Amino acid sequence: MEAVLERLSHEAWVRGSMIVSYEGMVVMDNVSAELDREAVAALASDLVTEASAGLEESGMEPFTRIVLTATAGELVVVGCGQVYLVVIAAAGSEAFYIEIDSAARQLRRLAPTTSLREL
Amino acid sequence: MKLFKKLLGGGRKDRSAAEAAPQLARELESLVAEAERLVAAGRHEEALHVAEQGLKRFPAAARLRSVVRYVRRAGANKRLVELKRVLDERKDERAYKELISLHLDLNNKDQALEVATGYLEEFPQQPDANILMGEVFLARYFGELFARDAWSAIEHFERALELNPSTIRGHVLLALLYYAIGAPRGAAGEIGVVLELDPNNQRLAEFREKLLEVAGPEGEEDVEFLLDYAQDHQEVPNDPADFPGGKRFSLENGGGALSPKLFAAAAAGIGRRLRIEQLAAIGTGGRPLAVAGENKESFVKLACRLDASSRRAGRHMNFGTMRRFMVEGKFGRMVLVPAGNCAVAARAPRSVSTERIAEGLEMVVTASRAENGEEEA
DSSP, rough: OOHHHHHHHHHTEEEEEEEEESOEEEEEEEETTTTTTHHHHHHHHHHHHHHHHHHHTTTOOEEEEEEEEETEEEEEEETTTTEEEEEEEEEGGGGGGGHHHHHHHHHHHHHSOOOOGGO | OHHHHHHHHHHHHHHHHTTTOOOHHHHHHHHHHHHHHHHHOOOOHHHHHHHHHHHHHHHHHHHHHHHOOOHHHHHHHHHHHHHHHHHHHOOOHHHHHHHHHOOOHOOOHHHHHHHHHHHHOOTTTOOOHHHHHHHHHHHHHHHHHOHHHHHHHHHHHHHHHHHHHOOOOHHHHHHHHHHHHHHHHHHHHHHHHHHHHHTTTTHHHHHHHHHHHHHHHOOOHHHHHHHHHHHHHHHHSOOOGGGTOOOOGGGOTTTOOOOHHHHHHHHHHHHHHHTTEEEEOOOOGGGGEEEEEHHHHHHHHHHHHHHHHHHHHHTTTTOOSEEEEEETTTTTTEEEEETTEEEEEEEOTSSSHHHHHHHHHHHHHHHHHHHOOOOOO
C-alpha cells in the first residue's frame, strides 16, 4: 500500500494522497507538510458519508468515484473495498485520472482481503 | 424523456408570450444588433452608449446588460494588465489598492485575495492593507456565507483599527457585516463611532436611527451564533446592498432570479441532448427552485447533501472557488455546479462526460436567467 501512495507522489500534479477507512481513520498517507492530513481525512470522510447516505436514501448504488473541482485544486476520492483512496491534486489534472484508477485497482486487490488492523 | 417533452411545451408558451409584443421585440433586437455590431468593430464607447440607452427602455434586457458588462470588463482588463506591470516593477501601494478594487468589481475574488495577500505582506503595518484584506474576505463571505470568511474579515478590520482607531472604513464595514447578519445593535455601535469621527454624515446617522428602532431590548448579540446560523441556512436576514454604500457587497445572485418555468423549458433541450435523467436547482437553505425527472424529492435531498458537503470541503481545503462536484457509480454520473445564489445538479449516464454535463447545467442557468430578464422587459 505504501508503494502505491509512493508511486502517486512522484506525479508532479499530486499534492498528497491517503488511504482512509470508511470510519474516517487515516490508514496510511503521503501528504506534503503544507496539508493538514487530519483535516483532509475529515473532509473526505464528510464527503463520503454524505454521498453514501444520500445515495442510499435515494435507492441508488454506492459511488465509485467522487471529484471535487475548485479553482486551485481537486480532491478525488475512489472507493477501494474496505477503504478509499483520497488524492489531493493540482487544478486541471483530469488527464491523470487513469493513474488514480490504476492505484485504486491495486489497493482494491489488497484491501478486501486485509483487515484494517493488519494494514 | 416524456417529462422533458412536456416541459418543452412550457417553453413554447413562453415564446408565444414574446410574440404577442412584436413591436417591442423588434425594437430590442435592433438595439442589441447595433450594440453588438459596435462591439465587433471595436467601438466600445459607442457600444456602451447604445446599450445604456437601450437599458433605459428595456431595463431587464439581458443581452444589453451583457454588452455593458463586456465593454466594462474589456476596459478593466486593460487596466489590470497595466497595474500588474507596475507591481512587477515596484511595490506601489496605490497600484495594490486599485488592483484589489478592480478585481472585486469584476468579482474575481480569488485574484483579489492573492493581490491583497501580497499587499499585506509588503505593508503589514498599514491599516489600508488590512482593510482591503478584510473587504476581500467580506466579498467572499457574501458569496457563500462561510462563517470562516466573516471571522477573517472581522480580524482584519479589528487589526486595522488597532493600527489606527480612526479608520472610518473599518467601522463602516464592521457595521455592514453586523447589519447583514442581523446584529443591529452591533451595527449601530460601529456607526456611532463613525459619527463621532464624522458628525456630518447624515446618511449614516439616519440609518443608525432606523437600526436602533428595530434593535429591540438591550442584550448582547451573539455574532458567533448568527454567523453559524447564516452558514447552516445559507441566508442572512438583511441584504448588505441596503446598507449605505453597500451595493458592492450585494448578495450574489448570479445575474438575477431564476424562473422555475423558464429553467424547466431550458432544461428540456439540454436534457434530451445530454440524456439527463434527473435535474434540480436548489436555492438558499436547500429550497428546491426547479426539479425534473423521477423521484424528485429524494433527488433534491441528495443534491442538497452533496451541495452542502462539497462547499464545506472546498472552502476548508482552501481550494479557492468551487467549480463542480461529481459523484459516479453504477447509477451514472451526478454533477453539481454552484450558480450564484443556487446550485444545479443533474444525473446522466456515465457515457456523458462531467465537463459536458457541467457545461449543460451552466447553459441552462444562463438561458433561464437571460430569458427571464427579457421577458420582464
